[in-house]
Amino acid sequence: MTTCTTFWRTCRRCVSGACLLAPFVFAALVVAQSGGDAWTTYHGDYTGQRHSGLAQIAPDNVHQITLTWAFATGQTAAIKATPILSNGIVYVTSPDHVWAIDARSGHQVWHYGYPANEGFHIGHRGVAVYKDSVFFTTPDAHLVALNANDGKVKWNVVVADAKKGYWSTNAPLLVRNHLLVGVAGDFDNLPGILTSVDPDTGQTQWVFYSTPPPGTPGSPSDGATGGQMWMTGTYDPQLNLVFVGTGNPTPVLNGPARQGDNRWTDSIVAINPDTGKLAWGFQATRHDTHDWDAAEVPVLVDAAFNGASTKMVMQASRNGYFYVLDRATGHSLLTKPFATANWATGIDQDGRPIPNPAKEPARDGRLVAPDESGGTNYRSPSFDPKTGLLIVSSHDAYGIYFFKPDHGAYGWAGADYGVFGKSALRAIDYRTGDIKWSHDLGEGASGAGVMTTESGLTFTGDTAGNVLALRTSDGATLWHAGIGRVGNSPITYQLDGRQYVLVAGGASLYAWALPEAR
Amino acid sequence: MRKRVRNLTESLGAVLLLYGLLAVAPAAQQASPGQLQSGQRVFAAQCGFCHGRDAMGGETGPDLTKSALVRDAAAGEKLRAVVRDGRVDKGMPAFRLTDADLTAVVAFIRDQKIKTESPGARRSVDVADLQTGDAEAGRRYFNGAGRCAACHSPSGDFAGLATRLQGLQLLQRLLYPSNGRGAKVVVDLPSGGTVRGALAYHDEFTIALTDDDGRYHSWSTGQVKFKVDNPLEAHAEQLGKYTDDDMHNVLAYLQTLR
Numbered sequence: 001m002t003t004c005t006t007f008w009r010t011c012r013r014c015v016s017g018a019c020l021l022a023p024f025v026f027a028a029l030v031v032a033q034s035g036g037d038a039w040t041t042y043h044g045d046y047t048g049q050r051h052s053g054l055a056q057i058a059p060d061n062v063h064q065i066t067l068t069w070a071f072a073t074g075q076t077a078a079i080k081a082t083p084i085l086s087n088g089i090v091y092v093t094s095p096d097h098v099w100a101i102d103a104r105s106g107h108q109v110w111h112y113g114y115p116a117n118e119g120f121h122i123g124h125r126g127v128a129v130y131k132d133s134v135f136f137t138t139p140d141a142h143l144v145a146l147n148a149n150d151g152k153v154k155w156n157v158v159v160a161d162a163k164k165g166y167w168s169t170n171a172p173l174l175v176r177n178h179l180l181v182g183v184a185g186d187f188d189n190l191p192g193i194l195t196s197v198d199p200d201t202g203q204t205q206w207v208f209y210s211t212p213p214p215g216t217p218g219s220p221s222d223g224a225t226g227g228q229m230w231m232t233g234t235y236d237p238q239l240n241l242v243f244v245g246t247g248n249p250t251p252v253l254n255g256p257a258r259q260g261d262n263r264w265t266d267s268i269v270a271i272n273p274d275t276g277k278l279a280w281g282f283q284a285t286r287h288d289t290h291d292w293d294a295a296e297v298p299v300l301v302d303a304a305f306n307g308a309s310t311k312m313v314m315q316a317s318r319n320g321y322f323y324v325l326d327r328a329t330g331h332s333l334l335t336k337p338f339a340t341a342n343w344a345t346g347i348d349q350d351g352r353p354i355p356n357p358a359k360e361p362a363r364d365g366r367l368v369a370p371d372e373s374g375g376t377n378y379r380s381p382s383f384d385p386k387t388g389l390l391i392v393s394s395h396d397a398y399g400i401y402f403f404k405p406d407h408g409a410y411g412w413a414g415a416d417y418g419v420f421g422k423s424a425l426r427a428i429d430y431r432t433g434d435i436k437w438s439h440d441l442g443e444g445a446s447g448a449g450v451m452t453t454e455s456g457l458t459f460t461g462d463t464a465g466n467v468l469a470l471r472t473s474d475g476a477t478l479w480h481a482g483i484g485r486v487g488n489s490p491i492t493y494q495l496d497g498r499q500y501v502l503v504a505g506g507a508s509l510y511a512w513a514l515p516e517a518r
Numbered sequence: 519m520r521k522r523v524r525n526l527t528e529s530l531g532a533v534l535l536l537y538g539l540l541a542v543a544p545a546a547q548q549a550s551p552g553q554l555q556s557g558q559r560v561f562a563a564q565c566g567f568c569h570g571r572d573a574m575g576g577e578t579g580p581d582l583t584k585s586a587l588v589r590d591a592a593a594g595e596k597l598r599a600v601v602r603d604g605r606v607d608k609g610m611p612a613f614r615l616t617d618a619d620l621t622a623v624v625a626f627i628r629d630q631k632i633k634t635e636s637p638g639a640r641r642s643v644d645v646a647d648l649q650t651g652d653a654e655a656g657r658r659y660f661n662g663a664g665r666c667a668a669c670h671s672p673s674g675d676f677a678g679l680a681t682r683l684q685g686l687q688l689l690q691r692l693l694y695p696s697n698g699r700g701a702k703v704v705v706d707l708p709s710g711g712t713v714r715g716a717l718a719y720h721d722e723f724t725i726a727l728t729d730d731d732g733r734y735h736s737w738s739t740g741q742v743k744f745k746v747d748n749p750l751e752a753h754a755e756q757l758g759k760y761t762d763d764d765m766h767n768v769l770a771y772l773q774t775l776r
Contacts, residue, residue: 076564076611076612076613076614078609116563117563118559118562119563120562120563120566120571121562121563121564122566139563340758342758358762363647364647364648364649364650364762364766365643365647365648365689365762365765365766366762367693367757367760367762367765369757369758398693398757398758400690400693402643402647404647406642415643417581417686417690419690419693419694419757420693420694420696420753420754420757422754440722442721442722462721462722464721464722465609466721466722466723468722477722480722480723482723484609485609506609506611
């Protein structure tokens with residue numbers, strides 16, 4: 001039980017009183033081999049903070065870290081997945097592929113290739129691990145359970161109909177005996193669905209709809225479809241609520257076809273994992289006409305806000321705004337832009353930006369910030385409890401947006417073009433929304449997420465293909481390596497007393513650690 | 519999530535319609551509907567990952583329907599070579615496709631290009647859509663608040679501009695001419711010498727240039743002093759200052775430069 005002891009110790013050091021350790025309990029259930037300090041879920045734990053208690057690699061020695069192994073997938077697709085470390089095995093994915101790799105050596109233990117299919121191969125976020133199973137979503141929206149020991153298929157179930165336009169890149173979220181699987185599908189006008197599956201049998205337990213299923217009387221979404229939940233959520237065991245970000249409404253750029261707020265698209269929704277019922281929703285963008293999914297990580301933090309101990313959920317959203325909510329109620333505590341945004345005329349009494357109708361896509365074009373790829377995107381942020389900073393890879397970018405009736409009301413239903421953008425890693429003080437520091441990452445958008453560690457380090461990647469280690473307190477660069485475009489969020493784990501940092505560059509995975517003692 | 523794709527049924531219908539109506543590029547002319555469908559299938563599975571399922575841009579890859587290589591109908595072999603060999607410097611890997619799949623993919627990309635330019639096609643932006651500006655107000659902005667005249671002249675580099683660029687292409691170029699004049703850099707060496715050239719690469723750690731002889735040089739940014747002169751910085755800065763009216767007015771003015 002070394003793992004649990006270490007994490008309980010970490011927990012007491014955290015600002016977060018409830019460190020939401022349930023994933024690590026599950027880690028202990030997975031095969032009996034002793035692994036060491038692990039990263040057993042997509043976000044590392046239920047909070048989505050992506051903050052590790054490990055501190056062997058520190059600001060004063062990070063310049064000494066050295067490559068201990070590299071693993072080339074041999075695939076053309078870049079790794080966008082967060083690797084999972086469980087019982088000494090790293091599981092990493094790209095569309096149609098899962099690899100199990102020895103976390104000490106980089107040696108491939110097994111590889112699973114999903115049969116050729118015509119699903120959408122846009123990216124893949126990673127697996128979930130439970131008992132002796134590895135769960136993998138597919139481009140044609142299936143969920144496959146693999147034997148963790150040898151990669152053999154245990155079962156394969158359909159989550160959504162790929163022929164209608166659904167696909168999945170999702171790393172499922174495990175909450176007790178519920179495996180929550182998200183899909184995407186907003187090339188077509190489809191309702192947003194999140195499915196809870198029994199991890200032992202593959203049976204569907206419930207389906208949550210973010211927009212009404214076909215046949216629903218009335219129109220609570222004002223005629224909008226969409227709101228897909230394609231990113232992994234977070235979970236608070238005390239409130240027994242799962243927090244998930246929902247995607248944009250469809251038709252995407254045609255606002256007149258769906259006048260109104262279009263609930264619950266572009267929202268953070270709080271769902272009971274036992275029933276699939278909505279507890280509350282908060283719209284980051286109401287009546288979105290710019291493809292600004294609020295799918296970004298809803299990060300859970302327990303800390304003081306305006307002097308009172310508060311259970312918060314915070315999100316740096318694709319629309320360029322940073323939100324802090326009371327996660328018991330969904331009420332707004334703070335809303336403030338963290339990236340260039342010119343589309344709102346103010347903030348309403350509920351903490352939601354007020355869309356400027358003049359910035360809706362139009363026949364002659366509107367110059368709008370952020371562009372379609374957003375002020376940030378699926379790349380994960382990290383919360384550092386010591387400093388109270390949410391550190392996010394942000395993107396200041398302009399696009400031109402067009403819509404005319406000829407574009408119709410199906411799918412994209414408009415046209416938009418990115419003009420120019422540049423990236424910066426921004427450290428947001430959650431108490432005020434102020435940017436404490438900003439570190440330039442170059443032109444274009446970085447694909448790299450962020451991880452912070454207890455020693456005061458922040459790992460991420462720039463737009464040129466460097467992995468970076470920065471000092472969390474001020475953003476100063478302490479180490480870098482040019483490994484190609486970093487397309488995933490870094491993780492860290494400890495094995496045999498040695499801390500490893502894993503980062504993907506292109507289609508390869510790199511493991512860094514301090515040199516071994518001679 | 520990035521999504522620019524048309525419904526498969528609609529797409530196929532459009533392919534068949536366009537076949538009868540349009541003068542198409544040679545590669546697409548020779549492609550059968552079956553080949554285009556096959557190209558669409560391979561593209562969606564292999565290329566849509568970066569370029570979007572309809573080739574109009576995705577999470578990391580550009581809109582191929584706007585690519586100069588795609589525009590050049592005679593460059594089919596070059597396009598095939600890019601797919602086969604990749605563009606590693608820009609993050610595009612090589613793809614191991616069969617000759618038949620490669621031919622189908624190239625035909626599909628070309629066909630998508632044609633569809634975006636045909637009148638009435640979905641997602642199109644026509645020249646007529648963009649005629650809401652006031653040319654005289656645009657001229658004043660060009661010479662005043664826009665500071666365009668600091669670098670450009672209607673009788674110099676912009677003489678006859680509207681005969682070369684129209685519509686959306688002109689609008690995009692006025693906002694940010696990414697293929698315009700490149701940046702220059704002057705590097706002062708610790709030894710006392712100075713090297714000048716076209717900026718070839720710049721990140722936090724490395725600065726590189728190509729000198730007048732075409733030779734590439736690079737240095738660690740911490741070991742030299744350097745000054746970059748990037749004419750595009752003024753365009754990037756202006757993006758935060760334009761009103762939509764300013765943008766449309768400048769476009770209207772530039773359209774008068776024939």
